Amino acid sequence: xxxxxxxxxxxxxxxxxxxxxxxxxxxxxxxxxxxxxxxxxxxxxxxxxxxxxxxxxxxxxxxxxxxxxxxxxxxxxxxxxxxxxxxxxxxxxxxxxxxxxxxxxxxxxxxxxx
Amino acid sequence: xxxxxxxxxxxxxxxxxxxxxxxxxxxxxxxxxxxxxxxxxxxxxxxxxxxxxxxxxxxxxxxxxxxxxxxxxxxxxxxxxxxxxxxxxxxxxxxxxxxxxxxxxxxxx
Numbered sequence: 001x002x003x004x005x006x007x008x009x010x011x012x013x014x015x016x017x018x019x020x021x022x023x024x025x026x027x028x029x030x031x032x033x034x035x036x037x038x039x040x041x042x043x044x045x046x047x048x049x050x051x052x053x054x055x056x057x058x059x060x061x062x063x064x065x066x067x068x069x070x071x072x073x074x075x076x077x078x079x080x081x082x083x084x085x086x087x088x089x090x091x092x093x094x095x096x097x098x099x100x101x102x103x104x105x106x107x108x109x110x111x112x113x114x
Numbered sequence: 115x116x117x118x119x120x121x122x123x124x125x126x127x128x129x130x131x132x133x134x135x136x137x138x139x140x141x142x143x144x145x146x147x148x149x150x151x152x153x154x155x156x157x158x159x160x161x162x163x164x165x166x167x168x169x170x171x172x173x174x175x176x177x178x179x180x181x182x183x184x185x186x187x188x189x190x191x192x193x194x195x196x197x198x199x200x201x202x203x204x205x206x207x208x209x210x211x212x213x214x215x216x217x218x219x220x221x222x223x
Contacts, residue, residue, distance in 0.1 A: 004156070031209070033211070035213070040123070040215060041215060042118070042120075042202060042213040042214050042215045042216050043157070043202065043204075043213035044213070045210060045211055045212070045213075048209060048210065050209060056209065058210060059210070059212070090156050090157075092156070102147075102159045102162070103147075103157075103159065103211070105156025105157050105158070106156055107154070107155055107156055108154070108155070108156055
């Protein structure tokens, strides 16, 4: 089954404790992206990657890091999480090229930073 | 930052009623997509529109892209409880995507 998986689905942590949210897709998509979703703000793009070793900042990259060492994986790293990073996070992938290509989203990771 | 605003933010209607959701921006997009999201899940694509003035129909859903490619609307005819969910518009420019603020629709049986 074609899918995007994220782990963990739920995470409660404390300020300053480094964490990684993993994302993996089995559709051989070059393009992958991370979003955060907050009430009243919709989804905002954090980082995206056009291919292995190619990453770019989205709209709200501050406080986040990403890496793309393999085509299928695109982990999101919070080096020193803060309470304002409490949010619902989504990973997505799509075929490269045109913006009109469908993005496939993972099930989401709900992060709470105390 | 390119901002897509959706209205209304919340909508609660009776089964069988019609409704329209709007997505507006001050920026021009090369394409605009509509997604539907259910609780506990990621958004799922409903439609993509690329040409100014384009109208697409998906069963009871009608999508329109504005002539200037800055706005779009989603019209649902005879809403059903299964239409309940969060509707998101998303504009693409190159490799970046900007999502609207979302419209939470509840259809009451």
